[in-house]
Amino acid sequence: MHVLIIGGGTGGMCLAHGLKQAGVSVAVYERYAARTDGLYGYRVGIDPTGNRALKECLPPDLFETFIATCARSPKYFNVLTQKMKRTASIPLRDDSDDVNSERSVSRSTLRQLLFTGMEDVLHFGKVFTHYEQRDDGMVTAHFADGTIATGDVLVSAEGTRSAVRAQYLPQAEVKDAGILSIGTKTPLTPETRALLPPEVLNGLSLIFATKGLMGILHVMEFKWDAEGRPKPGIPGADTVARWNGLQYDNTRDYINLSMWTTTDAFPPDVLKQRGADLVRTALAMTGNWDPALRRIFELSDPSAAWAVKIATSVPVEPWEPTNITLLGDAIHTMTPGQGVGANTALRDATLLCRQLTAADRGEKGLLDAIGAYEAEMIPYGFARVADSLSGNGTSGDDPLYKPATRRATLFAARAYFSLTGKIPAFRRKFLADLYTYRGFEES
Numbered sequence: 338m339h340v341l342i343i344g345g346g347t348g349g350m351c352l353a354h355g356l357k358q359a360g361v362s363v364a365v366y367e368r369y370a371a372r373t374d375g376l377y378g379y380r381v382g383i384d385p386t387g388n389r390a391l392k393e394c395l396p397p398d399l400f401e402t403f404i405a406t407c408a409r410s411p412k413y414f415n416v417l418t419q420k421m422k423r424t425a426s427i428p429l430r431d432d433s434d435d436v437n438s439e440r441s442v443s444r445s446t447l448r449q450l451l452f453t454g455m456e457d458v459l460h461f462g463k464v465f466t467h468y469e470q471r472d473d474g475m476v477t478a479h480f481a482d483g484t485i486a487t488g489d490v491l492v493s494a495e496g497t498r499s500a501v502r503a504q505y506l507p508q509a510e511v512k513d514a515g516i517l518s519i520g521t522k523t524p525l526t527p528e529t530r531a532l533l534p535p536e537v538l539n540g541l542s543l544i545f546a547t548k549g550l551m552g553i554l555h556v557m558e559f560k561w562d563a564e565g566r567p568k569p570g571i572p573g574a575d576t577v578a579r580w581n582g583l584q585y586d587n588t589r590d591y592i593n594l595s596m597w598t599t600t601d602a603f604p605p606d607v608l609k610q611r612g613a614d615l616v617r618t619a620l621a622m623t624g625n626w627d628p629a630l631r632r633i634f635e636l637s638d639p640s641a642a643w644a645v646k647i648a649t650s651v652p653v654e655p656w657e658p659t660n661i662t663l664l665g666d667a668i669h670t671m672t673p674g675q676g677v678g679a680n681t682a683l684r685d686a687t688l689l690c691r692q693l694t695a696a697d698r699g700e701k702g703l704l705d706a707i708g709a710y711e712a713e714m715i716p717y718g719f720a721r722v723a724d725s726l727s728g729n730g731t732s733g734d735d736p737l738y739k740p741a742t743r744r745a746t747l748f749a750a751r752a753y754f755s756l757t758g759k760i761p762a763f764r765r766k767f768l769a770d771l772y773t774y775r776g777f778e779e780s
């Protein structure tokens with residue numbers, strides 16, 4: 338069996354590793370021209386579901402490198418006002434367990450990690466355009482450069498704007514969630530470090546601001562210094578030193594500060610803005626925020642400023658399985674509201690890997706294998722799409738953004754977190770729900 342994967346992102350590369358490890362023939366086709374293209378160094382939170390998938394699919398030494406290349410994990414979940422007043426500061430579990438831990442990961446570092454050791458299966462500069470299902474049961478993928486590739490199975494792993502999905506499931510709809518976000522990256526230096534109180538420096542902080550604005554702040558500290566050399570005396574730094582992937586990655590210690598609100602609150606040309614103009618827009622919209630937060634925007638690297646329209650998807654009725662299937666954002670794009678899009682793509686990759694491996698070994702038919710994967714993936718994938726839209730401020734329909742309800746909703750959210758932070762029983766329930774959702778297993 339030969340598997341074609343379109344898209345060398347989180348889910349596609351995890352699947353490719355798993356298949357390669359299982360001895361299944363696989364090839365990945367990625368639109369970016371080179372390994373160093375498309376570096377987006379923002380934070381992604383990998384939870385136990387994602388760790389478990391990576392552990393299952395990656396070779397053991399690469400999984401060890403994954404753990405070593407994560408940023409140190411947040412110690413607190415903070416809720417802040419726009420004046421940086423702490424509504425709540427909830428201590429989080431430590432990250433001593435490889436799998437049962439919450440990890441802060443730089444997207445570009447994860448990308449480089451997943452490319453490691455895959456030179457023989459990865460094809461860069463391949464922009465997928467369309468496919469043909471052939472009479473002999475094979476499937477042929479066509480690329481913009483005029484080349485083709487033929488295999489037994491085609492896996493769409495090319496994210497929200499999947500061209501495979503557009504052709505295969507034209508009824509599947511990706512929708513604008515009505516929210517736009519500006520993200521910034523500010524080097525972590527003695528000056529920027531001094532702007533943050535200890536809980537914020539060591540935590541992840543959600544900002545509930547007035548005027549229907551939200552924000553999030555992550556401090557990302559790695560085991561290597563500004564020159565990319567291992568920091569002395571830090572456990573795991575020697576593993577990083579042995580990894581050749583860092584030479585392709587520009588990730589260094591940074592603060593990731595993002596703000597978001599409904600799209601109509603931004604200047605109409607915001608998606609065309611770049612660099613310093615985007616930072617100026619963020620500053621203009623956050624005029625009443627604490628000077629330290631505004632200073633972090635001011636000191637950000639303009640070339641890393643980024644505006645993104647948040648998308649979601651509409652549940653699709655199950656379909657008859659064929660030798661084409663989808664994973665991750667290509668089928669169930671979700672808002673970042675629960676921080677589980679990448680984790681769900683990794684979960685898909687593991688399940689699909691198990692099924693395709695069983696088919697390759699002759700333990701079941703290919704269509705049965707794909708059907709079993711889809712029967713499991715569709716319900717949990719779209720359940721997470723629904724969760725991601727509900728009560729977390731990543732849908733434009735949230736009462737946080739409606740003029741009539743926004744003050745009361747902000748007040749209620751702050752009161753909820755204030756009580757959760759203060760009352761041990763509430764705090765325990767909040768953490769238990771959070772960890773269960775994110776795939777923690779109690780020992």
Ligand SMILES: Cc1cc2nc3c(=O)[nH]c(=O)nc-3n(C[C@H](O)[C@H](O)[C@H](O)COP(=O)(O)OP(=O)(O)OC[C@H]3O[C@@H](n4cnc5c(N)ncnc54)[C@H](O)[C@@H]3O)c2cc1C
Nearest residue numbers: 344346347348368382465495496665666676677678679680
């Ligand atoms: C602001 C923000 C914050 C987020 N935070 C989190 C978080 O903390 N935790 C979490 O779990 N999720 C998070 N997510 C969601 C997460 O980023 C996605 O769900 C995840 O990246 C999806 O992985 P994927 O493999 O499906 O697609 P992707 O990782 O997007 O990979 C798709 C790949 O396909 C390639 N491609 C695209 N088109 C083509 C083509 N035509 N031909 C060939 N290749 C193509 C792309 O270049 C890319 O490499 C966040 C999302 C956003 C927007």
